[in-house]
Amino acid sequence: MSLIKKMREEARKIIDYAIKKVLPDNAVREELEKVELNDVYVVAIGKAAWRMAYAAAEILKDRIRMGIVITKYGHSEGEIEKFRIYEAGHPLPDENTIKATKEVLKMVSGLTENDTVLFLVSGGGSALFEKPLDGVTIDDIIEISDKLMKAGANICELNTVRKHLSRVKGGRFAQHVAPAHLEVLVLSDVLGDKLDMIASGPAYPDSTTSEDALAILERYGIDVSENIKRAIMIETPKRVTNATHRIVGNVEKACQAAAAIAQEFGYNPTILTTTLHGEASEAAKFIASMALEVEKHNRPIGKPAALIFGGETTVHVRGNGVGGRNQELALAAAIEIQGMENIVIASVGTDGTDGPTDAAGGIVDGFTVDRMREKGIEPLKYLENNDSYNALKVSGDLLITGPTGTNVNDIVLVLVREKQR
Numbered sequence: 001m002s003l004i005k006k007m008r009e010e011a012r013k014i015i016d017y018a019i020k021k022v023l024p025d026n027a028v029r030e031e032l033e034k035v036e037l038n039d040v041y042v043v044a045i046g047k048a049a050w051r052m053a054y055a056a057a058e059i060l061k062d063r064i065r066m067g068i069v070i071t072k073y074g075h076s077e078g079e080i081e082k083f084r085i086y087e088a089g090h091p092l093p094d095e096n097t098i099k100a101t102k103e104v105l106k107m108v109s110g111l112t113e114n115d116t117v118l119f120l121v122s123g124g125g126s127a128l129f130e131k132p133l134d135g136v137t138i139d140d141i142i143e144i145s146d147k148l149m150k151a152g153a154n155i156c157e158l159n160t161v162r163k164h165l166s167r168v169k170g171g172r173f174a175q176h177v178a179p180a181h182l183e184v185l186v187l188s189d190v191l192g193d194k195l196d197m198i199a200s201g202p203a204y205p206d207s208t209t210s211e212d213a214l215a216i217l218e219r220y221g222i223d224v225s226e227n228i229k230r231a232i233m234i235e236t237p238k239r240v241t242n243a244t245h246r247i248v249g250n251v252e253k254a255c256q257a258a259a260a261i262a263q264e265f266g267y268n269p270t271i272l273t274t275t276l277h278g279e280a281s282e283a284a285k286f287i288a289s290m291a292l293e294v295e296k297h298n299r300p301i302g303k304p305a306a307l308i309f310g311g312e313t314t315v316h317v318r319g320n321g322v323g324g325r326n327q328e329l330a331l332a333a334a335i336e337i338q339g340m341e342n343i344v345i346a347s348v349g350t351d352g353t354d355g356p357t358d359a360a361g362g363i364v365d366g367f368t369v370d371r372m373r374e375k376g377i378e379p380l381k382y383l384e385n386n387d388s389y390n391a392l393k394v395s396g397d398l399l400i401t402g403p404t405g406t407n408v409n410d411i412v413l414v415l416v417r418e419k420q421r
Contacts, residue, residue, distance in 0.1 A: 021257035042067030046122030123189025125199025152316030170236035276311025288336030321387020324355025330362025340366035
């Protein structure tokens with residue numbers, strides 16, 4: 001077996017293991033065993049919603065009155081007793097988002113201080129859980145969100161705006177549930193585990209202001225109507241007294257798992273950051289430079305080395321291609337390490353989906369660029385057109401996992417071994 005083939009197989013096994021370790025099932029079970037819950041209503045939103053709800057159903061059983069799951073298309077794995085399951089749009093909301101959210105609000109209306117809602121929150125909840133404010137339509141939210149994402153806005157900027165357009169974000173869902181209490185279990189997909197940003201903080205006091213939201217729109221040159229401006233100026237709650245939050249999983253745990261299994265494969269692992277952010281193609285240049293530094297100088301860690309990065313980059317879309325931030329990072333990194341026979345770089349979204357594609361990301365090596373050029377593709381042109389999916393598909397470097405049932409940001413893995421003599 002060639003060195004590169006061996007390293008690619010090791011990279012895939014490390015990625016798969018890290019994702020397995022942050023599947024929400026065990027984390028939800030462990031937390032629910034610490035809390036005394038009886039006769040609860042359950043609401044689960046996000047890309048990990050089905051798995052979180054399934055685990056809750058296994059633990060609570062007859063203690064659940066009824067529940068609702070809202071997750072991304074293709075992320076439901078079947079029926080759950082006492083639950084209604086809805087699938088809706090992501091990364092942009094759609095009419096099914098509105099329909100499912102109305103059902104949630106109907107279920108929690110009229111609850112008393114003696115009632116409890118178990119709220120299971122994971123990344124993707126911002127798009128999947130939505131009811132617009134008066135004067136705002138779902139089409140407005142879709143258009144504004146799409147423009148912000150294409151302009152390269154980060155998740156906190158995007159969610160700051162979305163919170164100020166919504167009846168259920170930025171602490172407003174907690175107001176709907178009051179006076180009942182919310183027990184909130186959170187799978188974090190936001191750098192720094194900011195509870196008011198994960199799924200746009202439906203049950204958490206909002207740290208952002210109307211002025212912040214308007215400033216973000218101005219920064220990215222997005223004009224909105226006077227109706228939308230008026231809606232944004234209705235301030236979000238700054239105090240929530242009926243919710244308790246617990247984080248049950250995050251990218252830190254995924255990176256630690258990657259480091260542990262990499263060590264078993266004989267690598268010297270190091271976690272360099274769990275807050276990777278910025279433009280994907282620029283992050284790729286830095287990550288590739290780190291790989292080359294290890295190869296040439298055995299620093300910051302000696303070979304065989306596994307460098308691990310956690311976080312979430314962004315893409316400023318300038319072309320009309322297909323891809324996602326992890327595929328773009330992988331393609332950009334491949335250009336930087338071309339010709340290297342002992343470096344493999346993988347970038348993956350832990351939810352199993354990267355942008356509007358069926359890939360979780362990409363896994364590239366020093367021969368990726370050669371494989372593309374052999375098929376008549378110039379990788380830099382594809383990168384400039386934001387067409388990383390098609391470039392990586394041609395070279396056989398897409399990383400496809402299918403929906404994983406979890407969502408804790410992205411992992412970038414760099415493997416460097418000694419060259420074969």
